[in-house]
Structures are given as structure tokens and as C-alpha cells.
Amino acid sequence: AQTVTQSQPEMSVQEAETVTLSCTYDTSESDYYLFWYKQPPSRQMILVIRQEAYKQQNATENRFSVNFQKAAKSFSLKISDSQLGDAAMYFCAYREGGSEKLVFGKGTKLTVNP
Amino acid sequence: DTAVSQTPKYLVTQMGNDKSIKCEQNLGHDTMYWYKQDSKKFLKIMFSYNNKELIINETVPNRFSPKSPDKAHLNLHINSLELGDSAVYFCASSLLWGGPSSTTDTQYFGPGTRLTVL
Numbered sequence: 007a008q009t010v011t012q013s014q015p016e017m018s019v020q021e022a023e024t025v026t027l028s029c030t031y032d033t034s035e036s037d038y039y040l041f042w043y044k045q046p047p048s049r050q051m052i053l054v055i056r057q058e059a060y061k062q063q064n065a066t067e068n069r070f071s072v073n074f075q076k077a078a079k080s081f082s083l084k085i086s087d088s089q090l091g092d093a094a095m096y097f098c099a100y101r102e103g104g105s106e107k108l109v110f111g112k113g114t115k116l117t118v119n120p
Numbered sequence: 121d122t123a124v125s126q127t128p129k130y131l132v133t134q135m136g137n138d139k140s141i142k143c144e145q146n147l148g149h150d151t152m153y154w155y156k157q158d159s160k161k162f163l164k165i166m167f168s169y170n171n172k173e174l175i176i177n178e179t180v181p182n183r184f185s186p187k188s189p190d191k192a193h194l195n196l197h198i199n200s201l202e203l204g205d206s207a208v209y210f211c212a213s214s215l216l217w218g219g220p221s222s223t224t225d226t227q228y229f230g231p232g233t234r235l236t237v238l
Contacts, residue, residue: 043229045161051210051229095161106151106214107176108227110163 008033010100012111019088020119026073027083027114029098036060037103040074040081045113046094054096057081059103085116093118123147124230126211132236133201141196141233143211151175152194153227154186155210163210169194201237208232 009032019025031040042054057065057074064072069086085092098111124145133139145152153176154166168176172188183199198205211230 041226049208049232049234051163051212051232053226053228056226097163106153106168106170106227107165109165113161113163 008035008038008100008102008109010098010109010111012096012098012114014114015112016115016117018117018119019085021088021090023088024084024086025088025116027085027096027098027116029081029083029111031079031081031098031100033079033100033102035102039101039103040072041099041101041108042070042072042081042083043097043099043110044092044094045097046091051097055083088118090118090120092116124211124213124228126209126230126233128233129231130234130236132238134238135201135203137201138197138199139201139235140198141209141211141235143194143196143230145192145211145213145228145230147213147215147228149213149215149228150191151214152188152191153212153214154194154196155212155229157208157210157232159207167194167196198235201235203237206235206237208234 011030038059040057044052044054055067055070071084073082095113097113099108127142151170153168157163166180167186169188185197187195210232212227214227
């Protein structure tokens, strides 16, 4: 079974600084997709960024970018110029091609210090 | 307009009761899901429906019964509630059900329903 591991239960960053959240996954599939979701205190799950495994280019969405290392099965999220509103739980998720089942990691709680 | 809505947002009830959580999406999506987030924030899929047909049914007690009256709605009914059912339940939807080589598709989540069983 596919598993997603987030090894950092908590992280903190100073406002305007850069932080990287780690995620590794285990799969024998070649067709899959990876996601980062943000869950602020409001509980809403918000998609931050997604990556198709067949694409070598790392996905970028404004201040958010990923470092996708397919051979190492690593999918880290970099947040640049951190803002107070970035404070939230961040979940890494995996979806196998041909399935809509998302498998989530246990999350990383990000604190942004003013 | 809210894309995926759930009612109620909070639900407090006694053990043994039966309760329902409703979910509606106005995105025109074909596929809907229920997830459970436990007290440690771990999020796990429970069910998925595509065009009103059950697609994913994870290992969930049969006290939980999803009902999809139409593509835009997926309700969750829980019988004989237990303390361990206390959690946040999320509904989500996505445009398509994936084929052998499905294109990327995003799941859009509702705001969650916090269920507390006393």
C-alpha cells in the first residue's frame, strides 16, 4: 500500500523568511500525482500545489514551490517570503493514476513568527 | 458562492443516537468523497461516489452509510454513534473519476463538520 510520510510534526519560520516542509512517499507505481494541502484554523482544506509524476519540472504557485525528486520519492514544499497567513497544518498527499483515492501524510504544523 | 458546503458545521450528540451530515457541491463535479480527520489530524478517506455510484468503500463500520440522491449531493448517515466516531468529517468533490491514465484532477474540500459524541 502507498504511504506518505511527513517527518516534521511542527516547524516554525520567521515572517518573510523561507521554510521547507518535507514529504516522502512509497509507491511502486509510475503514474501518480502529488499534492500539498493547507488546513488553517478554519479547518478548510485548501489545495496549495500539485505535481504530476511524469513531469520533471517542479511545480510553482507564486510563493510556493516544490522540490520533486522522483528517484528518492521525495516531494518537499518550499514557502518563500513567509506570511502570517501561511500559518496552518500542511498535508502532503498522494494519488495513484487511475484512482481518485488520496492518501495523506500526518501533517506538519507551521507557525509563522512576526 | 460556496463550492462545497456541509451542514451542520458542528454536531454534538449522545452515544447511541443516529445522525446525518449533508454535503452539496455546486461545481458540476461527478465524484464526491467523505473523509474522516481524527483528533491527531490524520485524514483518511471513507467513501467515494461517482455519478451516484459507490466507488471507494474503505474499512468503515457499516453503521456509516453514505447516500447520494444526485450528483451534487452526498450525505453521510451514522447509526448508533460511538465515542470513537468523534472527529471532523470532510466532504470533497472532483470533476472526473480517473481512468487508466487519468489526467490530474483536484479534490475540493468542504469546511468540515466537527462531530462530538458524548
